[in-house]
Amino acid sequence: xxxxxxxxxxxxxxxxxxxxxxxxxxxDRDVDFYYLAExxxxxxxxxxxxxxxxxxxxxxxxxxxxxxxxxxxxxxKISGTTTNDxxxxxTRDEPHADREKYRRLHVIVGDSNMCEYxxxxxxxxxxxxxxxxxxxxxxxxxxxxxxxxxxxxxxxDTTCKRKLRLDNGREYSPxxxxxxxxxxxxxxxxxxxxxxxxxxxxxKWQYTLDCxxxxxxxxxxxxxxxxxxRMIESFLEKRGASWNDPRVFMLDxxxxxxRLGRGLYYLLERKGAVERIVSDDEIIKAKTEPxxxxxxxxxxxxxxxxxxxxxxxxxxxxNIRLGNLLNVRVICNNPFETDTEKVAELVRTxxxxxxxxxxxxxxVIQS
Numbered sequence: 334x335x336x337x338x339x340x341x342x343x344x345x346x347x348x349x350x351x352x353x354x355x356x357x358x359x360x361d362r363d364v365d366f367y368y369l370a371e372x373x374x375x376x377x378x379x380x381x382x383x384x385x386x387x388x389x390x391x392x393x394x395x396x397x398x399x400x401x402x403x404x405x406x407x408x409x410k411i412s413g414t415t416t417n418d419x420x421x422x423x424t425r426d427e428p429h430a431d432r433e434k435y436r437r438l439h440v441i442v443g444d445s446n447m448c449e450y451x452x453x454x455x456x457x458x459x460x461x462x463x464x465x466x467x468x469x470x471x472x473x474x475x476x477x478x479x480x481x482x483x484x485x486x487x488x489x490d491t492t493c494k495r496k497l498r499l500d501n502g503r504e505y506s507p508x509x510x511x512x513x514x515x516x517x518x519x520x521x522x523x524x525x526x527x528x529x530x531x532x533x534x535x536x537k538w539q540y541t542l543d544c545x546x547x548x549x550x551x552x553x554x555x556x557x558x559x560x561x562x563r564m565i566e567s568f569l570e571k572r573g574a575s576w577n578d579p580r581v582f583m584l585d586x587x588x589x590x591x592r593l594g595r596g597l598y599y600l601l602e603r604k605g606a607v608e609r610i611v612s613d614d615e616i617i618k619a620k621t622e623p624x625x626x627x628x629x630x631x632x633x634x635x636x637x638x639x640x641x642x643x644x645x646x647x648x649x650x651x652n653i654r655l656g657n658l659l660n661v662r663v664i665c666n667n668p669f670e671t672d673t674e675k676v677a678e679l680v681r682t683x684x685x686x687x688x689x690x691x692x693x694x695x696x697v698i699q700s
Contacts, residue, residue, distance in 0.1 A: 339590060339592070340590075340591050340592075341589040341590055341591065342591050343589035344386065344388075344402035344403045344406075344444055344445050345388065345406070347582070351403065353419070353442075353443075354441075354443050354444055354445040355439065356439075356440040356441075356443055356456070357437055357438065357440070358438040358440070358459065359428060359435050359436075359438075359668060360436050360437075360463055360466075361434075361435070361467045362432070362433060362434055364436075364466065364467050367411075368466075369438070369466050370411055370422050371476060372466045372471050373462065373466065374410060374421050374422065374476075374477070375475035375476065376458075376511075376514050377443075378442075378477060378484045378507075379487060379507035379510045380455070380459070380511065381401040381404060381444070381487055381488060381507075382400060382487065382507045382508065382511065383451065383454055383455075383541045383542075383545065384401075384443060384444060384446065384451060385399075385401035385404075385444055385556075385557065385558040386401065386444035386445060386446055386451075386589075387399070387400065387401075387557055387558030387559075387560075387561040387562055387588075388401065388585065389565070389582055390405070391582075396577060396581075397489060398491065398562055398576070399488045399489055400487065400488045400489075400491060400493075401444055401484075401487075401488040402444050403442060403443060404442075404484045404487070404488035405485060405488065406419055407419050407421060407442055407481060407484050408420070408481060409421070409481065410480055411423075419441060419442075420442075421440075421484070422440060422441075423440070423441050425439040426439070429649075429651055430650075430667065430668050440459070442484070446557050447588065447589060447596075447598040448555060448556065448557045448560060448598070448608070449608070449611060450554075450556070450607075450608045450609075450610055451556050452610075453533075453610045454537055454538060454541060454556075456534075457530060457531055457533070457534025457535075457537070458514075458515075458534055458535075458538050460531060461521070461527065461531050462514060464521075464527065465517060465518065465521050468525060470521050471514075471517060472517075473513060473517070474500070475499060475505070475513065475514075476499060476500040476501075477499060477500065478499060478500050479498075483497045491549065491558075492549075493508050493549065494507075494508060495507075508545055508546055511538075511542055512542055515538050515542060518535050519535055554606065555608045560607060561585070564584065565584050568580070568581075568584060569581070625671065627669060627670075628665045628669070628670045631665065631671065632648060632653065632665070635648070635653055635679055639679075647659050650665075651664060651665050652665065655679065655682070656682075661682055663678075663679065
């Protein structure tokens with residue numbers, strides 16, 4: 334019997350299951366992992382005020398609109414599991430690179446975002462903070478007394494101003510903690526080399542925090558949880574309905590439908606109701622053209638050559654193997670390698686292989 338498959342980019346279903354949006358960052362192996370985690374956890378706990386995807390929760394005491402979908406399913410600070418006892422930071426360490434130089438930081442605490450602006454902010458701000466940690470630049474302690482409780486408390490507070498108690502006894506709101514990180518980042522980028530993208534992320538970070546401080550609704554074009562809440566509120570106003578209306582839960586889900594013609598986020602996008610970071614043409618181009626400053630470019634060039642020459646090949650993140658016995662191997666342990674000489678060498682190997690095949694074929698025919 335034929336059916337339809339619907340895919341939603343979200344983090345929870347109607348019966349309480351959760352599935353994560355995993356972020357992976359390449360960090361310096363020389364940085365102590367637990368030092369890194371302690372510096373990063375307060376940032377990750379409080380960043381949900383601009384990275385949350387928003388969620389309508391049915392609880393024993395009624396309907397709640399929460400900032401984050403994922404926050405309610407976090408139970409540990411640090412752990413090695415991803416399907417139970419989920420943590421803010423996961424200890425999985427598979428760098429797909431030179432293990433002597435790099436560590437893989439596996440973050441499973443974030444929401445699955447639809448807004449380009451939110452996604453850009455989520456990844457960009459975290460990358461800046463990690464770079465500051467690697468350079469030992471963070472000189473303030475924001476260790477939370479109970480980060481697991483804090484991440485849930487923040488999610489229930491759409492004002493983003495509820496105070497959190499730190500280990501040192503002081504109290505800060507999520508906005509205040511984020512401002513401290515942001516101000517350090519603003520000073521950091523004045524003296525340390527960072528990419529243009531990260532500079533833009535810091536600018537957007539400041540703007541977002543200013544809006545959250547004044548009125549979160551100012552971000553009804555940029556931040557997922559605000560965009561979604563405004564969409565639902567608009568529906569309720571037009572229909573004279575309440576938050577208990579079953580259609581509210583359907584709207585919540587359909588916001589995350591990835592079908593361009595059905596997803597409510599994409600409907601808002603077509604109406605020009607959300608901010609874009611990239612154009613449709615740039616997205617289409619990125620599907621076939623890898624970043625020119627990473628080894629993905631080199632892998633892509635190799636795949637094209639192998640297919641053009643009908644050469645058997647196999648590859649993973651760090652290795653390229655080719656030949657009938659897959660006995661020719663190139664190791665790509667540097668994620669930032671763009672040297673096409675390896676590709677050129679593979680071309681020569683492919684050409685030699687084809688030449689030997691041609692010579693052998695002629696010899697068989699002549700015989």
